[in-house]
Amino acid sequence: MLQDILPYKMDNHYYPDAVPKADSRIIVMKGEISDREILIKRTDGDRVSFPAFSEFASISKEKVIYLFKIADEEFFLSDGELSDAMIPKECEFCRISELRREKIEPKSNVFAVYTAFHLYEWYSTTRFCGKCGSPNANDSLERARVCTVCGNRIYPRINPAVIIGVTDKESNRIILTRYRSGFAQNALVAGFTEIGETLEETVRREVMEEVGLEVGNVRYYSSQPWGVASDILSGFFCDVAGNKEIRMDSSELKYAEWVSPEDIVLQIPDYSLTNEMMRLFKEHGYEGTL
Ligand SMILES: [Zn+2]
Secondary structure, rough: OOOOOOOOEEOOOOOOOOOOOOOOOOOOOOOOHOOEEEEEEEEEOOOEEOHHHHOOOOOHHHEEEEEEEEEEEEEEOOEEEEOOHOOOOOEEEEEHHHHHHHHOEOOOOOHHHHHHHHHHHHHOOEEOOOOOOOEEEEOOOOEEEEEEEOOEEOOOOEEEEEHHHHHHHEEEEEEEEOOOOOOOOOOOOOOOOOOOOOOHHHHHHHHHHHHOOOOEEEEEEEEEEEEEHHHEEEEEEEEEEEOOOOOOOOEEEEEEEEEHHHHHOOOOOOHHHHHHHHHHHHHOOOOHHH
8 A cells, every 4th residue: 555665664753843954855835736736856767756955946944844754764845835946957846646647666755745745735724823813833842833823723634534345245246436526446435534423434324325225244444544635544344234236326426336356447556545455355355354
């Protein structure tokens, strides 16, 4: 999955006093949320990296925010717009939606993009206090925004969502879906957790809403941080209970069918928890989900 970057490891501890070194990577993003672009360097075809702090002609240490570390490489976020003259040569802006469709090496840099995106979204939407409208400042000890007038604190926001493999033990099939808009490949039933709901209740509600089926034997599989949607995804398998006839929510989906293991077409590239769950079923069938 996206976050499986061994032998590297992401250190997401927040170091408020960190300042960029010459070789620290600088993440620069721009554009609207649905069409976000990131500044990258391409080397050797499919290898992607990010410009180093020393490559920027003029960017002050105060205008970057520490993000995280992967192996010994520190990542910082450029806070605010950069003029074209400040952009290092040999770099290009690339749409993140396009990066998602490519097979990029090293994989740890793909995970860096997703995670940096999540932090960028949070920083860019918390410039002002939601209570009194005054400017926020970065806290001096932890990753938080603090209102400079009323003291209101805002912590990073993570949206919980579930990915659901609905299985039928009897026929050894699983429900695959395709969304009506956006992502065009096969997926599983999925949805956000509502306030006041357990993850297991989300599973039952989303399956009923999207494909009109009752389910039982809900079993946790694995989880995945999915920064391009500010999500934490929890994967579950569950068994259809009773009627197996799909009643699809056509406002959200354009495809929902029971599929046998040999007929499962996997996603490319294979970063997602959804894809791992589909692969598990493709290779091991219902038995693999227990
Ligand atoms: Zn305030």
